Amino acid sequence: xxxxxxxxxxxxxxxxxxxxxxxxxxLKPLAExxxxxxxxxxxxxxxxxxxxxxxxxxxxxxxxxxEHASFFELVYHFTLSRQGILVNLKVELExxxxxxxxxxxxxxxxxxxxxxxRDLFGIEFPGHxxxxxxxxxxxxxEGKHPLRSxxxxxx
Amino acid sequence: MxxxxxxxxxxxxHPAIKEPEFFKLIVEGENVVDADIxxxxxxxxxxxxxxxxxxxQVTFLVERICGICSNIHPLCYVQAVESILNLKPPxxxxxxxxxxxxxxxxxxxxxxxxxxxHVIGFDTLLMWTWKxxxxxxxxxxxxxxxxxxxxxxxxxxxxxxxxxxxRQKILKVMDEVERGVKQIAAMLLEDPVSxxxxxxxxxxxxxxxxxxxVVGPTARASGLPIDVRKDFPHAAYSMLSFEVPVRxxxxxxxxxxxxxxxxxxxxxxxxxxxDAMPGGDIEVEFKEMVPGEGVGVAEAPRGEDFHxxxxxxxxxxKRHKVRAPTYMNLPSLKPQLIGYSLADAPIIIASIDPxxxxxxxxxxxxxxxxxxxxxxxxxxxxxSRRKTRRR
Amino acid sequence: xxxVLTTIxxxxxxxxxxxxxxxxAAVGLFLWWELRKLTARFxxxxxxxxxxxxxxxxxxxxxxxxxxxxxxxxxxVSAPIIALSSVCxxxxxxxxxxxVPLNFAxxxxxxxxxxxxxxxxxxxxxxxxxxxxxxxxxxxEMNLAIAYELAVVVCLLTLCLxxxxxxxxxxVGFNFVRxxxxxxALFLSIMAKLCLNPFEIPEAKxxxxxxxxxxxSGRLLGLFKLTYAMLxxxxxxxxxxxFFHGPSTGFYPLDVLVHLAKCMVAVFLMAVVSAxxxxxxxxxxxxxxxxxxxxxxLFDFVRAFIFSQLF
Numbered sequence: 001x002x003x004x005x006x007x008x009x010x011x012x013x014x015x016x017x018x019x020x021x022x023x024x025x026x027l028k029p030l031a032e033x034x035x036x037x038x039x040x041x042x043x044x045x046x047x048x049x050x051x052x053x054x055x056x057x058x059x060x061x062x063x064x065x066x067e068h069a070s071f072f073e074l075v076y077h078f079t080l081s082r083q084g085i086l087v088n089l090k091v092e093l094e095x096x097x098x099x100x101x102x103x104x105x106x107x108x109x110x111x112x113x114x115x116x117x118r119d120l121f122g123i124e125f126p127g128h129x130x131x132x133x134x135x136x137x138x139x140x141x142e143g144k145h146p147l148r149s150x151x152x153x154x155x
Numbered sequence: 156m157x158x159x160x161x162x163x164x165x166x167x168x169h170p171a172i173k174e175p176e177f178f179k180l181i182v183e184g185e186n187v188v189d190a191d192i193x194x195x196x197x198x199x200x201x202x203x204x205x206x207x208x209x210x211x212q213v214t215f216l217v218e219r220i221c222g223i224c225s226n227i228h229p230l231c232y233v234q235a236v237e238s239i240l241n242l243k244p245p246x247x248x249x250x251x252x253x254x255x256x257x258x259x260x261x262x263x264x265x266x267x268x269x270x271x272x273h274v275i276g277f278d279t280l281l282m283w284t285w286k287x288x289x290x291x292x293x294x295x296x297x298x299x300x301x302x303x304x305x306x307x308x309x310x311x312x313x314x315x316x317x318x319x320x321x322r323q324k325i326l327k328v329m330d331e332v333e334r335g336v337k338q339i340a341a342m343l344l345e346d347p348v349s350x351x352x353x354x355x356x357x358x359x360x361x362x363x364x365x366x367x368x369v370v371g372p373t374a375r376a377s378g379l380p381i382d383v384r385k386d387f388p389h390a391a392y393s394m395l396s397f398e399v400p401v402r403x404x405x406x407x408x409x410x411x412x413x414x415x416x417x418x419x420x421x422x423x424x425x426x427x428x429x430d431a432m433p434g435g436d437i438e439v440e441f442k443e444m445v446p447g448e449g450v451g452v453a454e455a456p457r458g459e460d461f462h463x464x465x466x467x468x469x470x471x472x473k474r475h476k477v478r479a480p481t482y483m484n485l486p487s488l489k490p491q492l493i494g495y496s497l498a499d500a501p502i503i504i505a506s507i508d509p510x511x512x513x514x515x516x517x518x519x520x521x522x523x524x525x526x527x528x529x530x531x532x533x534x535x536x537x538x539s540r541r542k543t544r545r546r
Numbered sequence: 547x548x549x550v551l552t553t554i555x556x557x558x559x560x561x562x563x564x565x566x567x568x569x570x571a572a573v574g575l576f577l578w579w580e581l582r583k584l585t586a587r588f589x590x591x592x593x594x595x596x597x598x599x600x601x602x603x604x605x606x607x608x609x610x611x612x613x614x615x616x617x618x619x620x621x622x623v624s625a626p627i628i629a630l631s632s633v634c635x636x637x638x639x640x641x642x643x644x645x646v647p648l649n650f651a652x653x654x655x656x657x658x659x660x661x662x663x664x665x666x667x668x669x670x671x672x673x674x675x676x677x678x679x680x681x682x683x684x685x686x687e688m689n690l691a692i693a694y695e696l697a698v699v700v701c702l703l704t705l706c707l708x709x710x711x712x713x714x715x716x717x718v719g720f721n722f723v724r725x726x727x728x729x730x731a732l733f734l735s736i737m738a739k740l741c742l743n744p745f746e747i748p749e750a751k752x753x754x755x756x757x758x759x760x761x762x763s764g765r766l767l768g769l770f771k772l773t774y775a776m777l778x779x780x781x782x783x784x785x786x787x788x789f790f791h792g793p794s795t796g797f798y799p800l801d802v803l804v805h806l807a808k809c810m811v812a813v814f815l816m817a818v819v820s821a822x823x824x825x826x827x828x829x830x831x832x833x834x835x836x837x838x839x840x841x842x843x844l845f846d847f848v849r850a851f852i853f854s855q856l857f
Contacts, residue, residue, distance in 0.1 A: 028238060028449070033387035035238070035450050059368045059381070061452075062478035064463045075463065077450065081381040086450055109368025112486050113478075120202075135195040147203060163678055163754075185682075185828065274752045276743055276825025282589035348744055348823045351830055497682065498827040501752045 007034040007085055014038070018048055035086040042091045045076065046101055052078045052087060053107055060103070061086075063113045065121045067149055072098045072123060093123065102128040120147040163497060165504070178488075178504065182497050190492045192485060205475040210236060210310060210444060213472060217462075218304050220477065223266060224455045226259045228477065229308035231451035231462040234389055236310045238449030239466050240441050248312035250432040252390040254325075255299075255307050256453065257421040257428070261332055262291040263456035264414045264421075267508045268339065271411065274501045275352045280343060287335040290328045297324060312438025317429075325429055329422045336422075340415045344408075353408040357491040357503035360405055367487035370480045371458020372417065373507045375401045376409035383454035390453075394431065397424050407506040414508075444468055455480050457508050481509050560638055560647040567776075570637040573806065574775035575599040577782065577813045581742075584817035599775065606768030614676055614761050621674035625667040626762075626769035632663035633776045640780050641718050641787040643801035644794065652712045654702055661698070661781075664773055665691040665739065668748065671770075672758025683757020686828050687748035693835035694735040694745075700843040701732040705788055707850045722789040728846035729789040731839045733815070736781045738835070740774065743820035747828050782812040 007027060015022045021044035028035045040048055052058035061077040076089040093100060102125035103110040114125045115134035122145035125131070133140070145151060165178040177196065181189040201220055205213045217228040230252060237244065244252075265288040272280030292302040298321055299305035307313050317325075343349050359369070364377035374381050382399040384392040400416035402409035446468040453460050458480030465474040484507040491503050560566050579599045586593030613622055638648045639657040646653075665687060672684030704725055705717040722729045738745035749757035759767060786808040794801055826834065 028447075029241060033389070033452075037448075057365075059365070059370075061368075061459065061461045062463075062476065062482070064474065064476035066465050066474045075448075077461065077463065079381075079386070079452070079459065081386040084386050086387065086452070088450065107368060108363075108366045108486060109483060112482065133195075134193075135198050137195065146200065163682070182682075184685075272824065276746055276750060276752065277823070278585075279589050279821045280824075282591060286590050342822075346823070348826060352824055352827065496827055496829070498747070498750065498753050 004034055006083075007036055010083065010085060011036045011038070014048075014051075017051075018044060021048070033084055033086060035088065037088045037090060040089045040091055042093065042100070045089060045091050046103065046106070048089060049076060049078070049103055050106060052080070052089075056080050057082055058087065060107055060109050060113070063103075063110070063117060065117045065123060065147075067121070067147075071095055072121065074100060074117075074123070076103075098123045100125055102126060104128050119145070121145050122148065165500060178492075178500070180492065180497065180500060185496045185498065187492050187495055187497060187500060190489050192488060194485065202475055202477060205477075206472055208472075209470045210472065213475065214308055214310065215306065217477065218306060218308075220479070222303055223263050224259060224457065224460070224479075225304045226255050226307060227453050227455040227460045228462070228479075229306075230256065230390075231453045231460045232464070232475075233308050233310045233451070234453065235449040235451030235462045235464040236466075238451065239447040239464060240310075240445060242311050242439060242441055244312045244439060245436045246391070246433050247316075247435045248437045249391040250394075250428050251313045251317055251437065252308070253392060253395065254317065254425055254428045254432075255305065255313075256390060257424045258291055258294060260421045260454075260456045261418050261425075262288050262295075263508075264418045265291065265332075265336075267414060267456075267505075268343075268411070271502065271505050272343070274505045275349070277343075277349065280339065283335075283339055283342075287332060287339070290331050294321075294325055294328050297321060309438055311441055312436070314438075316437050317432070322429055326426060329425050333419060333422045336415060336418050344412070344415075350408065352499075352502065353411060354406060356407045356495060356499045357506055358405045359487055359491050361403070363487065363490050364405070367483070367490075369458070369484050369487045369507075371455065371484070372410055372413045373458065373484045373487065375399065376413045377405040378403040381459075383452050383459050387452050391428060395424050395427050397427075407502055410506045444470065457481055458484060481507065485509060557638075557647070561634060565640075565642045565645075565647065566637045567634045570634070570776045570779050571772060573809075574772075574777070574779035575603065577778050577809060578775045580810060580813050581778070581817050584814060585821050588817070588821040603768055603772060603775075606771060607765050609764035609768075611762075611764035611766040616676040617761065618674040618676070621670055622761075623766065625671035625674065626766045626773065629664040629667035629773045630769050630776075632660045632667075633773050633780065636660035636663075636780055637776065639714060640784050641715060641791075642783060643798065643805040644715070644718055644787070644791060645798070646715050649713065649715055653714050654706055654712050654717070657714060658695075658699055658702060661739075661777075662691070662695055664777060665695070668758045668770075671762070672748075675758070675761035677761050679754040679756070679760045680758050682754050683748045683760070687758060689828060689832060690738055690745065690747060690835075693832050694738040694839070697731050697735045697835060697839045697843045698739075700840070700847050701728045701735070702788075704728050704843070704847045704850045707847070707854050710854065718787050718791045720790060720792050725789070725846045725850070727842040729785070731843035731846075732785055732789070733812075734839050735835075736785060737816055737819065738831070739781060740778055740816070742816055744823040744826045745831055746820075746825050747831055750825055778813070779809065782809040782816075785812055 004027065011025045011027070015025050021041045023039040023041060025036060025038045028037060053060065058078040058080045061079050064075040064077065066073040066075065072093040072095065074091050074093065078087040080087060091100065100123060102114055104114055105127060111129065112134060114128055115132065117123050118125060118131065119134055119136045163180045163182050165180060177193040179191040180187050201216065205216055208216055214229050214232060217232045218225050220228045265284045269281040269284035272278065272284065295305055296302045298317055299307050299315055307315060359373065359377045361378045364374050364379055370381065378401060380399060380401045385399055397420050400413050400420065402413055444466055446466055448465045451462040460480055461478040463476040464472050467473040488504060488507060492500055495503060562568060579594065579596055583593040613619055636657060639646060639653050639660065669684045669688050672680040672687065705721055706712055709717045711717070741749055749759060759770060762770060783805070786805060790808055795804070
């Protein structure tokens, strides 16, 4: 458990370390724990994730994909159990042909998560070790992604 | 993919796993040399549905993600929404949440122990643990009115109070559970044949556990001391004292011992919480939704459960992401299975306590007509009703 | 000529009614029920009513059997029939309360062969059914059979050596006093032969569905179930006759009842052992049989050999 002072210091330190790559950060209360959000520049996400995973013993909880009107957003949720901080890294992807370098070579835990997002949102993850379908059946038509807002069912 | 050897399919339907998933095991003689895991056989599009329901309705929707850990998903979800609203539930509600969560952990671990016993052909253990589990379900029935899917969580608190007359019953059942668990643990752990089946089987090293980002008892049996109740205290856990059992062996036996010790700890937590519970309200009202985003985490019986809700200020969640604990644990089966015997495969698969309805959250493939169709909710309701009428 | 016809008539009666098919099947199904009921009671369950095993069998026998398209049809169909008939013949050679209908020199050897037949038929059935689970179940059964059959043979030969005869009627007696280790070895081998926990390895349902029986259904499955019910009686009867026979009351029907009561005790012990143990892995079971069980049997065999040389 970390008090909000510690979390602020942690966030400032991380923001200072990746100056120019972390665009902004803000805190959000979560029951009694703390939750901090970073908006990260797309190209540097892998570096930040590596620091969280390798140096701070962070654990990737999951990746959430959110569809906004003009862009896709990926939120990488890391839990730093030792420090008691929930870290969320947000990146924005353009709407047509969204792509994000895969985290799976860095940590095997990202493998399924990225495959699910690829199935449901159609976001590609170049560098993924096994870019196969996970949730959708093998015969599902290409280019139909059930959680996208333009999804109208398949014929 | 097949190397030399025979492909043994475990699933999508198999007596050892209670829910549909598909393990392709490549075996040479009796040895597993490769494994491939497919999920998605139980996908119900919960996230899709959640974005088309109001905030209060979603509480009941996510309760139906899973029948075993049916409390943990609503708990995570309401915590995420409370985080958006910056809402603090009353203390009594927090205690009730902890009590329900711990009772659920006890019944879920008892269920797991029984299934584990069944998988290694120890049906006596299955029958004994499931009988013990009935007492816990009786408590649930008395407190919440339901034996499963308790409908206790609500944004801003809980829906039902634990009344004074329940206290005695809860304490009595906790004593019963503690005695029963100790008895069963002695029977299982001191029996050389059971030990021979569990010890040194399906080892997940600490490095692999970290790399696969596993959670819950699976991680704690591999020497990772992570527990959401300690690391990110929610409900009333910061006010309760308990220990987190950790083992370093990483084999099936370690996972069994971790879960057995957790049950004893849970019984202790419930006793503490029932005694320390303050009086007062059990919920706070909230007027309207605000835009924002929130995360909810809680320690499910199988590990960290994770919900992420994005609100745009309307009555419907803009995005609701659910990540069940088994989702993280399932891929780690691959290193656990390879190198062991086919006879060990079912107990290894069972050892992470896979909960697949949690993991898979609609697509219907009509094989007869050879074309695929995704049904809308109304069409599904219609089909379901038509089927009922036919019966 | 008439004498020969009378003998053949009696033998047919023996084979079909007592102590052959009808009697063995009825008692076997009853003992099977006892096994199920006791297991249920140990597990805090109610358990089935006494007619359940008969009802199960009748249901199976009245249903259609499906032969998989890729299976070896001849082998698939004949395996349960051969298994059942060899068990029927074996029933004539196992003494019930000291009486054996068929008596000839070397009948112990014939009995050993007849008792191996069901195991061989299971192996053939599993491999004939063209199913990976069946194949794995067969290979497990084969490995296990080699391990326990040797112990059975050594146990029987111990008593033969002691009696100096290969007549089964001459080795009947309360031999438990002199050869307790052989009795234990035979008991454990019988449990493996009957596929009871902890040796329920060939048909481990949570690992390989039903092993060799995966593709079996209806009548053919019913025949296998009946074979196993009869085997349950024959094997416990063999254990009782060889190690716990006597004392005789002088009235044969009463002796038979005493014999059946002893068989029920043997089944009770099997139920206890199978209820308190999980299933072993095949390699663990093989190690158990080759080292422990075989050593028990061999120890008594060596003792019998020394006795026979001394006296």
